[in-house]
Amino acid sequence: MATTQPDMGINRTGIGTSPRLSGDMIDATKEFRPSVSGDERQIAYVRGDYAREADKLGSVPPPPTAKGMAKTALQGLKSARPVQFIDKLGERLGFERSGVRVYEALISKFDHTGGFEGGPERMEVEQILREEFEHFRMLEAAIKKLGGDPTALTPSANFHATMTSGVIASVVDPRTSFAQCLEAALLLELADNDCWDALVQLADRAGQNDMVADFEKAIRDERDHLLKIRTWLAVAQGRAGATNGG
Amino acid sequence: MAIDLLKDRGTPLEQQKFTWKDLVQPTYSKLDDDAFTRVRVILMNGIEAEALRFGHSCARMNRDLQVHLAKVRRIEQHQQTMVNWLNPPDQSPLETTIGFEQVAIEVTAAVALKEPDPYLAQVYRFGLLEDFDHLYRYSALMDRVEGKDANTLVQSYTDIVPGRPTSVEHRDAADDIRRAYQKDRAELATKLHAFTIMSAEHMTHDYYMTVGPTYADPVGRQLYAEIASIEEQHVTQYESIIDASETWLEKWLLHEATEVYNYFSCVESEGNSRVKAIWERFLDYELGQLRYVADLFEKMERRDAAEVITSQLPSPIDYVSHRNFVRETLRAELNLTAKGEEFVPFDQESDLSRRQREQLNSEGSPSDFVSAGYIWAPGTELTRQAPNVSDGRQRQQPTAH
Numbered sequence: 001m002a003t004t005q006p007d008m009g010i011n012r013t014g015i016g017t018s019p020r021l022s023g024d025m026i027d028a029t030k031e032f033r034p035s036v037s038g039d040e041r042q043i044a045y046v047r048g049d050y051a052r053e054a055d056k057l058g059s060v061p062p063p064p065t066a067k068g069m070a071k072t073a074l075q076g077l078k079s080a081r082p083v084q085f086i087d088k089l090g091e092r093l094g095f096e097r098s099g100v101r102v103y104e105a106l107i108s109k110f111d112h113t114g115g116f117e118g119g120p121e122r123m124e125v126e127q128i129l130r131e132e133f134e135h136f137r138m139l140e141a142a143i144k145k146l147g148g149d150p151t152a153l154t155p156s157a158n159f160h161a162t163m164t165s166g167v168i169a170s171v172v173d174p175r176t177s178f179a180q181c182l183e184a185a186l187l188l189e190l191a192d193n194d195c196w197d198a199l200v201q202l203a204d205r206a207g208q209n210d211m212v213a214d215f216e217k218a219i220r221d222e223r224d225h226l227l228k229i230r231t232w233l234a235v236a237q238g239r240a241g242a243t244n245g246g
Numbered sequence: 247m248a249i250d251l252l253k254d255r256g257t258p259l260e261q262q263k264f265t266w267k268d269l270v271q272p273t274y275s276k277l278d279d280d281a282f283t284r285v286r287v288i289l290m291n292g293i294e295a296e297a298l299r300f301g302h303s304c305a306r307m308n309r310d311l312q313v314h315l316a317k318v319r320r321i322e323q324h325q326q327t328m329v330n331w332l333n334p335p336d337q338s339p340l341e342t343t344i345g346f347e348q349v350a351i352e353v354t355a356a357v358a359l360k361e362p363d364p365y366l367a368q369v370y371r372f373g374l375l376e377d378f379d380h381l382y383r384y385s386a387l388m389d390r391v392e393g394k395d396a397n398t399l400v401q402s403y404t405d406i407v408p409g410r411p412t413s414v415e416h417r418d419a420a421d422d423i424r425r426a427y428q429k430d431r432a433e434l435a436t437k438l439h440a441f442t443i444m445s446a447e448h449m450t451h452d453y454y455m456t457v458g459p460t461y462a463d464p465v466g467r468q469l470y471a472e473i474a475s476i477e478e479q480h481v482t483q484y485e486s487i488i489d490a491s492e493t494w495l496e497k498w499l500l501h502e503a504t505e506v507y508n509y510f511s512c513v514e515s516e517g518n519s520r521v522k523a524i525w526e527r528f529l530d531y532e533l534g535q536l537r538y539v540a541d542l543f544e545k546m547e548r549r550d551a552a553e554v555i556t557s558q559l560p561s562p563i564d565y566v567s568h569r570n571f572v573r574e575t576l577r578a579e580l581n582l583t584a585k586g587e588e589f590v591p592f593d594q595e596s597d598l599s600r601r602q603r604e605q606l607n608s609e610g611s612p613s614d615f616v617s618a619g620y621i622w623a624p625g626t627e628l629t630r631q632a633p634n635v636s637d638g639r640q641r642q643q644p645t646a647h
Contacts, residue, residue, distance in 0.1 A: 011277045013398035015624040021402035022624060024569055029621050032407035032576065038618025038644035039634045040390045040627075043465045046615050050464035173335050175273075 002114040004179040004236040057155045060087045063147040085202050086146065090154030092199055093139040094161055096132050098168065099188055103129035105171040106185060109178045116179060118235035124228065131221045138218065142211050164188065179236040182229055189226040196222050249510055249533070251503060252540070252557045256533025259317060264324045272520065273334035276341070279518055281401040282352075282565040284345045286512045287332045287521070289353055289442075290528075292449030293508050294326030296441075299448065300501050304494050311494070314542055318535050325528055332521060339457035340392070340466070343384050344399045346450050350377035351404050353446060355568035357439045358575075360561065366436060366487055369424050370443065371575050372582060372589055373480050378572060379409030379613075380473050386617035389626045391463045397624060403567040406622035410580055411646070412613035415476050416606050418598035421584045422482040429489040429496070434503070435560035437488075441504040442563075444484035451477035468612035475606075483584075495543045496554050502536040503555050511562035610643070618644035 015022035060083045107125050115121070143150040153161075167188055171181045196219045203211040234240035274283050301319040305312045333342060351374060358370035385396035385406045396406060427436050451474055458470030492500070509529035516522035540551040583595045623630040 009278055012280060012401050013277055015397065015402060018402055021567065022397075025397065025402050025405060025622070026624070028405035028407045028569075028573070029623070031573075032405070033647065034617065034619050034621060035408040035411040035413075036614045036618050036644040036646050040618075040620075041634055041636075042615040042618040042644055043390055043463070046465045046468065046610075046612075047463070169335060175334075175336075 001116050002178055004116045004119075004177070004238075057158055058153075060090070060154050061149055061152045064149050081202075082146075082206065085206050086143065086148045087154045087156045088195075088199055088202055089139055089143050089146075089148070090150070090152060091156035091160050092195060093136060093143065093150060094153065094157035095164070095188075095192065095195070096136040096139060098161065098164060099132040099192070100129055100136060102168060102171050102185065102188060103132060105168075106178070106181050109171065109176070109181055113178050116236055118240075119179070119182075119232045120228065128225050128228070131225070135218050135221070138214055142208075142214070145211075146208075160191075164191075179233070182233050182236065186226075186229050186233060189222060189229055193219070193222045193226055247510075247513070249506065249529075249559050250557045251506065251536065251555050251559060252552055254533045255537050256535070257527075257530040258534050259321065259538055262321045262531045262534060264328070269324060269327045270331050271328060271524070273332050274518055274521060276334050276337045276399075281345075281348065281399065281403055283516065283518050283521055284333075284337075284399070285349050285352060285565060286516065286525075287329060288342070288345045288349050288449075289446055290508060290512060290525075291326060291330040291333075292349075292446045293442065293505055294322055294329060295449045295452070296445035297322040297501055297505060298326065300497065304498060308494055310546075311498075311542075314538075315498075318538065321531065321535065325531065328524060329528075332524070339460060340384065340388055341394075341399055343454070343457070344381065344388065344396045346453060347377055347381035347384060348400050348404050349446055350374075350450060351381060351572065352565070352568055353563060354443055355571050355575075356564045356566075357443055359564075359568070359571060360435060361439055362433050363427060363436050365425060366427065366440070368579075368589060369483065369487055370439070371579055372584065373443070373447075373483060374572065375410040375575060375580060376412070376415045376476060376480070377409075378405075378576070379412050379415070380476070382406055382408050382620075382622070383412055383469060383473070383613040383617050385622055386620040387463075387466050387469055389622070389628075390616065390620070391466060393626060393628070395624065395626045397622070403569070405569060405572065408617075409576060410582075412472060412476065413607055413611035413646075414583070414592070414603060415479070416599075416603040417479060417584060418596060418602045419479075419482065421586060421596055421599045422479045423486045423587065424483055424584075425587045426487050426489045429492050429554075432489070433560075434556050437500050438504050438507045438560060440484065440488050441500055442508060444481065444488065445504070447477055447480040447484050451481055465612055465616050469616055472606075472612045493547065495539070495547055499536070499539050499543050499551060499554050502532060502539050505532040506536055507559050508563070510559055511565070514562045515565040614644045614646075 011017075015025070103125060107122065107129065110120075110122055110125060140150040164187075167184045170176055170184045196215060200212055200215045200219060203215055231240065274287065276284075298319055301315045301322065305315045305319075308315075337345075354370050354374045354377065358367050358374060361367040361370060381396070381400070381404065388394045388396050400406065427440065429437075454470050454474035454477060458467060458474060461467050461470060488497075506529065509525050509532055512525040513522060513529055516525055540555075543549065543551055543554070579589075581592050582589045583592045583599065584590070585594060585596050585599070620627065621630065
């Protein structure tokens with residue numbers, strides 16, 4: 001069983017490491033003053049300048065086939081925002097696909113460092129991984145059904161990938177523990193739960209009843225993932241009994 | 247431990263071997279290791295990068311040296327990999343940038359104090375005050391954009407206050423050329439110092455040019471662009487202090503001696519035992535490479551290597567805080583600029599430099615924007631004052647004090 005607690009040691013990042021040196025640091029700020037006046041709002045001004053001139057992250061690609069275009073156009077009659085729907089489907093597809101890789105990394109961490117008492121069995125993590133994979137494939141089919149290109153990186157998919165890049169970096173780092181990485185998974189699952197809720201509403205508005213049913217199944221899975229991870233984390237952090245495995 | 251540059255044979259080239267696993271070692275800890283371990287890793291990556299850069303330039307100009315250069319360069323490339331990959335993955339490019347500036351401050355200060363040539367010592371002090379300011383501007387960026395304290399990286403060894411303001415560091419190119427040491431008169435220490443700082447500054451420039459565009463905030467992108475431009479000035483300055491009449495082989499020999507000197511300095515000061523073992527291994531590798539190049543030099547130039555290098559290394563670089571020296575330099579030399587090869591009070595700068603600076607700053611100065619009114623405090627500026635979120639649409643230019 002792996003430990004779920006951090007070690008106490010010689011962390012050197014705080015000023016308490018050396019009161020003498022840090023006192024010198026503060027003294028220096030009294031003698032050598034800022035070379036220009038103002039405050040942090042200067043940064044906002046520059047952001048504003050660039051925001052006015054900036055292009056967007058990118059666009060949603062048109063359907064690759066004439067048939068696809070017809071389908072999209074058809075659905076457009078019912079949906080006020082078909083392009084947004086494709087964008088968000090692409091977002092979830094990318095998120096679930098990366099989620100599979102995150103859980104693979106989590107499993108390999110489990111295999112090499114071990115779990116903890118009251119934490120998950122390997123097969124429970126495997127099940128989450130399998131469900132993330134099923135969601136990815138389901139979304140691939142959904143985008144194809146609408147005539148979209150499931151291999152395209154949509155703007156929202158790209159945006160979410162940027163946001164979650166830290167999650168991936170955290171779980172593949174050999175120095176992080178299995179318990180720490182469950183927190184990375186928690187971030188994913190929290191976002192995933194809300195985003196699936198949104199996607200069901202978008203599918204409903206687009207009149208895609210089959211998708212609504214499929215997506216509601218995904219929501220049930222994601223609720224289950226979130227509950228399990230919260231429970232395991234509570235055990236890992238000593239906030240709950242080790243007998244409650246989820 | 248005593249090194250004899252002319253006699254030690256080190257590890258023969260054919261025994262300098264690696265595996266992929268070997269090249270990618272466990273990293274140092276951003277949280278627990280001493281800041282000077284990061285400083286040494288960043289510097290030595292720069293030293294190895296320069297070894298490659300020089301080796302390629304030399305190969306393009308010397309057909310008869312190409313095989314020899316390729317042999318040594320392949321090893322150097324692997325050494326650089328092993329050293330650079332000691333940086334941990336949880337250290338962001340901006341955090342590594344803070345490390346680069348700490349290198350530029352503390353290593354340049356160490357060199358400035360040891361430099362026997364008074365003019366060159368002033369060159370180092372001049373560059374030092376500019377890099378010192380960069381640390382302050384990047385720290386303001388880290389604090390104000392990311393809410394992080396740069397002192398978690400510099401660990402109270404290096405003050406985070408303004409130096410010579412970055413916005414006034416921009417000069418005409420001709421004002422960045424300095425007088426060179428004379429190869430037949432200069433001490434070995436002078437040559438090794440020059441090669442060391444030139445390498446560090448070149449790597450710094452290349453690093454900022456690589457990571458600058460990865461930064462999302464526009465002020466950060468601008469700040470990297472601005473400071474990279476200064477680093478180009480610094481590379482110009484530091485390469486100009488090296489005697490251009492040295493032969494290619496003579497320079498190669500000095501590059502190898504510089505690597506020996508720097509690994510030796512690292513061995514003498516390293517506290518992380520795993521990292522120290524790498525410095526010791528590479529010190530032996532570099533002695534082997536130095537021997538190889540010295541033999542080539544003697545064979546091809548029919549000169550004794552002792553004409554270029556001495557047996558004894560200069561005293562090692564001190565990896566300690568140079569706070570007092572830097573502050574004294576700030577008090578005495580902040581108001582200098584460069585005019586041709588000389589350092590003059592700022593009001594005597596050349597017209598060309600003034601025009602260059604005014605042109606570049608004519609749409610505002612990123613280093614001023616990012617640090618307007620910035621005072622470092624332990625735990626970030628937010629421990630000292632509440633954030634200012636009043637309406638920022640009425641723009642006011644920061645004003646110089």
